[in-house]
Amino acid sequence: MKKLLDSLGLFTIPILIIIAVFLRLDITPFGGNSIWYIDLPQQMTMFYNHLYDVLKGNASPIYTWNYGMGTSFWATIAYYLSSPLSILILLFPRSFIPFSILVIWLIKIGLSSVTMAYLLRKHFTPQRWIIFIFSISYALMSYSITYYFLPMWIDAVYLLPIIIAGVHEILKSERSHIFLIGLTLMFFANFYISYMVGLFVFLYFVGELYLHSLGKKERLKRFFLFFKSVILAFLFTCFITIPTFLELRKNKYTAADVNELSYLLNPLDLYGSFFNGTTIIQNLSIYAGVGVILLVPLYFLNKTFPVKERVVYGFLLGFLLYSMTFTFLNMAWHVFELPNGAHYRYAFIVSFLMIILSVKAAGELEWITMRQIIGVAGVNLVFLSLANKLLDGNIYTLWLINKNLFILVALTILIVVLMNKKGSILLHTFAKMGLCLLILVDLGMNSQTILRNYISPSHPVNWYDVHNPSYEKAFNRLQEMDDSFYRTKVDPSLVTTLNESLRYKYKGMGIYTSTGNGEHNLFLRELGYAANSRAANMGNGIFLSDALFGFKYVVTTSELDERIYTKMFQEGNIMVYRIHMNLPLGYMVDQGFMNKGGEKGMFNIQNHLMDGEEASYYEKQNPEAILHSLEEVVNEAGKKVVQRESGNGTPSIETNMTISDTRELYMNLDAETIQNFEEKINILINGAEVRPQNMGLGGFISLGTYEDESLNIRVQLEKDTQTMQIPSFYTLNYSELEKAINGLQNKALEIKEYSDTQVTGEIIVQDKGTLFLSIPYDENWKVTVDGENAEYEKVGSFIGVPLSEGTHTVHLEYVPKILYMTMAISGLSLLLYLVFLGRRILFARKSHVPTVRE
Template sequence: MKKKNYYKNYPILFSAVFTAAVLLMISAVKGFFPFGDASLAVGDAVLQYVPLLSELRDRLFDGGIFSYSFSSGLGFDFFTAGVYYFLSPFTVLSVLVPGLTAFEAFDLAVMLKVIAAACCFSYYLKISLPGKDSLIPAFSVCYALCGFFTGYSSNIMWLDALIFLPLIALGIERIVEERGGVLYCAALGVAIITSFYTGYMLCIFSVLYFLIRIFGSEGLTSSHNKIASCKPPVASDEDGGEDLYEGRALLPILLKFGGYSLLAGALSAVTLIPLFSALGNSFIKFGEEDTFLFGLADFFTGHLMGTNSVGSYGSIDIPHPFFYCGFLILLLVPLFMLVKKIKLSERVAYCALTLLLILSLLISKANLVWHGISVPAGFPYRFVFLYVFLICVMAYRVFRHLDSIKGIYIASTGVLSIVVCLSLLFQSNEFYTTKIALLNILFIVLICAALLLYKYRNKKRAAILAVTTVLVLAEAFTNAAISVTVNEKDRISILEQQQACVKTVLTANEKSLQRSEVVGDKLAFGLKGSFFGCNGISTFSSLSDEILTFSIGGLGLSHNTQNAIIYGKQTPVFDSFFALKYLYDFSDEDRDDTYYKPLDLSDEDKAECGLNAYEYKYPLPLAFAVNEGITDWLATMLSGFKSQNSLFENATGIKDVFTRQEPGEIKAQNAETDLLSHLIKEDESIMNMTPEMYAEFTRDKYLIKYTKPETVKVTNTFKVETDEPVYLIYSSDMFNNLTILAGGGKEREILYMQNLAAPLIPLIGIKKGDTVTLTAELSDSAKQEYLKGKKIDKNESIVQFSFYSLDEEKFFRGYEYLKEGALKIEEYDGSYIKGTVAAKENQMIFTSIPYSDGWSAYIDGEEVEVLCPEDTHLILLDVEAGQHTLEMKYEVPGLKIGLMVSAASAVLLMLFILLEYKRDRK
């Protein structure tokens, strides 16, 4: 009996083996784990997922709490981040494998998820459409290694949807067939827990799929056959059986579907409630008008081999959804309406849902609804996996009835596919080359021939099926070899080496709630503290607080307006206020020894990765007493210097710690220049600003007019008129390469990231009387783009050169004032801080901890209100004069109630499982 059941499950086993074999071949060719040192972690994976996996590994192996982390972005809810990014059993298991790096664990998790997706899809086909199992592995490979895998595998949390979607669909079919809803409820609940984002999409799809099953079934079945028996639900109209659904009541099934759907949501409450709390201040934006997101040529291109790669286009410029799932699917799906053994109502229902998904991908506002009413930042069309599942199922159903379809129709789909491949060569797409087109045509011809042979050579069908499976595997491998993007081993090797160096030095130095930052590293930006194992400021996360990002970035850090902050070289004002103590620098740039003391490192650490470490001499803790005027801090001013001036003045009462210096003479090669402030008339109002306000806003900004941006150079010659430290703000919407030659010393070249605000730049090693020459131009890569004929949308650009000096006497006076009210930390564990603080008078406690509903504060044992300033979202506390004990505690918001709801729902689900088991035993 065991052998028989094992034999019956061979499609699932072969699906896993074939998918694993293709993945291993791709690994060998592309050089990622286990056959190389490259990695599937590209883009967001390097900046977000791998750092969080590194931190998860540290906490699992070294011990640590899982509620809160100070590693990145000044602090964040680690539990919620885990729910959002890596709460998948495959991800956690990969991290637990001894000896793997975070990059290797990432690659292993991707491969395990893809294999699991193939198994679940084969299970779905075997149970839902039994009887012809021989080609199930080929269809499962098509599903698992589709364009969603090749294009989106770097966003590892989305791959779980490929695993659970077939189980959800099968569960819905069981409800419609009156066979219970436990499978549907459990699969949907776990899908939401592992990734609420794709879980939301699965919820919408579940309703639509339920409706088409109801519509196509013309009623409900009373069958109670066991899934384990692998038998079809009694008989099917596809097999010429009688109509099973006549006269069945619809209302009980609707109620059952609704009830199990609600129970699935309740099961996931342990993750949903905390997550929705965390998303309260994240960036959400609805589109303004309906547009079509891709054209007809893009639609066809997206189905072809070799066109589903983020690496080809860049995540922001993906021209079409990644529809690809193989030519076995593409050749059979157009024949779906011709299969008369499938009821007409069912054929119409499936085609209608397919059309709805296409329109949802095409129309911008419908697309946004599927993305949670939020503009997807890069990686559009994230729900395309639903379309892939549907057409794979439809294609398999066509294959089951291939005998009933005329050969001329099969040949016609092949011919039409070839015509499309050839016609697309005349479209403007530099990545769809003649070579790619010929590869597509080759596989179309081979697979079309295999289908025709299968139809007409009955006696050799087993051999033909084997050949067809081999062709499918070869096609899947070829597509992945072209489309899968990897992070090259050289960069991965350097990152891992730099990570090891920093962690070694961290172990040797004090590890406390004081912050550390890493600069000059290969990671560049992202969740750097998570990756390097320190408490940092830099961040890049979908869960970032938009207001916090804007206010901290507004102090002069490189940032966007949504979710990214990059710590660079900063002022003493910022470093003191935000508790910086250590700086780990992989560049060879100098530091101001007035403020930074070099740390003694071993020659080995310096030689291996070029690490220089510094201790900041004037750190303040995470909390300290300040004047009550801190509530008047204007955190979103237009200049980083003005914002820091406002912060310092309202905290200490000392004005103008930074003083503006007159910029030098500006010249432009092959362009005309003019001050932006000269372009407004005295009585004119722009952006609701008076002429005086506009003049302040445009100070130090110049309008550069040109015809060929690749030939333009803008030069500013600045003469230093002070012995105080001098800082620069440079910004431009076009010229992203700045070269600084200061005081006759070595040149510094700074390449600015697009779409990020420019940071403050310390001008190190200069003295009064020196001349600083700054030259701005396009970067070499941007020049190449324009030389290739990139369209110029405008012929002008704004360039800003602003210089400010730090009044050191004022800074040190203010620092000593704040130091007197510094929190002396006595105890902490990440989610609990205890210490003493002294207030000279009724003051406020300023903290560099982001506000969250999870924080509570106690002064001398009594709970006090945790204040959240509207324009900063940094925690403030009221404190009276005197010596006080301060305690701060963090609990994940909504976790307790979520646990209770999920636990109660799990008990209820177990009861339903027992009832179904007893019923099936009868």
């Protein structure tokens, strides 16, 4: 019962400290501030929405159409969501998912305290006050607070003590159950971070094995147990690790020009990060309490610990710290990639090791001399006194320095009291209580500093439902109205995150994840969309390719031209339009389709997409002479610009052009003017002010749709705008494009049924050719035509199926062969292991002997 109460206290206290910080900083749900920072709203919340649907049986864990135009979701689960605690989201309504993620994070922090206490009690110290201090220190170290917005990494924090406890069990008693269970859970919980844990655990095991007085045969036996457990854990979880590794291997995130032999930071910056309040957003997070700064050096100075042991731990700690300064080693810890933000993702390992060394030192305080404690404290006091001059003065402010000086001095005094074993029991008791209280205040203040730093760059409190309920109702109504296969594009002003289509269950192009189809994203970038290997942003779309990719509806707050769009309904201020020119998921195309024609420029490439030959859907306009009441100059970048002349009231740029047919008019602005262009320029067409729509792509804005008319275009510079480049103009000929789209619609695949992982359709082919499917190319698709397996090819970055003349039934099924194969391996491995283990237990009972150890 006593241990249970201790564990309950250790679980609860760090959570209560974080809640107190939330209250102190008025962080939601206790106030008007938020810490909805970057990946928490943009990735984690949206991914958890889809996982919620998966766990409820309403979505597939393997594949989803709802982002990236169709993407494997298994790697996303393994990379972001496979924590055993993720299932706790089912305890909340779907609308509470953001808060459920924070609750799961807090639970992980509480568990970190409990598992560290287990490790310390089992293998390092019986002293409750030491266990209390350093279990709480571990749970509330900077890393656990800094990466609240990436909570999948915190699984490693609470699992590492279990795994290390398992290492000690292997070394001491040849039992490997704890190690196997901990490692299996780690591999399952997060593929990426388990690599770092595995690397450290191996180094720790080798060091501890060297320190144990074992014969050669005994050491080989321990090696066998260690690697047997590693192999078994890998086999049990290879359905997580292997598919995710193969998915991540497709994308490379480190720039080619990175100097791997360079240094990332100097030793003083590294040392300065060990003090309270010095953790920078998404950066080095190694703080684990000021006590660590005192006790780790005292461990190495304490001669009661064998020289051999201190040398081994010194090498291990030195290697970890050096890895943080040297680019190549830092990349090695990150699976040989340089992180794009969230730097030093293995920092918790440094904190863990330093806490272990601190526990060792705290358990032997009577052997520390006054000279040693004063020397170590003195060095830290001198460093702190000079930190404002030696390091970044914006971080190492006088307040921060004085705070650390106070904690350091108070800590030193309390340690001095505890060093004196001849002191009164009452004095020692008060010193221990004071030390516990000081550590809690220290960690609470550090947590407060970290979370306060995240408030300013975070989303507002209402970000999750900023456009609701109308927004969500509009998607639900659209899905009820039309249950066919189609894609939807959304006005960028409404989009809260590129992954929001997972939440609202619409089929979109937007995606932002490390596990997406990077090759497909890069192809979209070549077409003109804002994309990179991690993300694709549709913006307001490129009309021609949007039509080719099956975008049928637009969700917006703006009135759209009825010549091109039909208004379907309105929910509040949210309007849903159907696009007149749209194509289904599949249709027959000629050779050269999706060939960019070797052209440069978004519109030039678009003109080649239909058949590889140049067309004139998008045309650059050559209007009559562009007049302006400004001065022409060449700016620093060598570009010709016009600038406001002194005394000129409302300078403007003016031109005339004639529009034939039905066309959308675009104006291309320079990179500086396009930023908040509404505040910089005012546009009038035929004397009437227009409200342009930012395309979000290539610096283009849409000036509206016109039909067979002459236009006078006047661009006025607002009073704060000094310069701009003379804009260029383009048009999209809807009349010509509609003829081409209608021709493709006549050769379309009729979808009979579809699900998350299957599509079935029928098509009548007049002339043999290629069935283009706007499904991102993935080798895991299985295609059958009329019941026979069919080969398919890559068309651009999509799927093309060669078809002969006649009527065909085409069926596609997503079959991730590697996943299914590894699931079979994992299941069979676990079954055989359990059978083998059961037989050993049964044999031991029949033989009336204790259970045979592993």
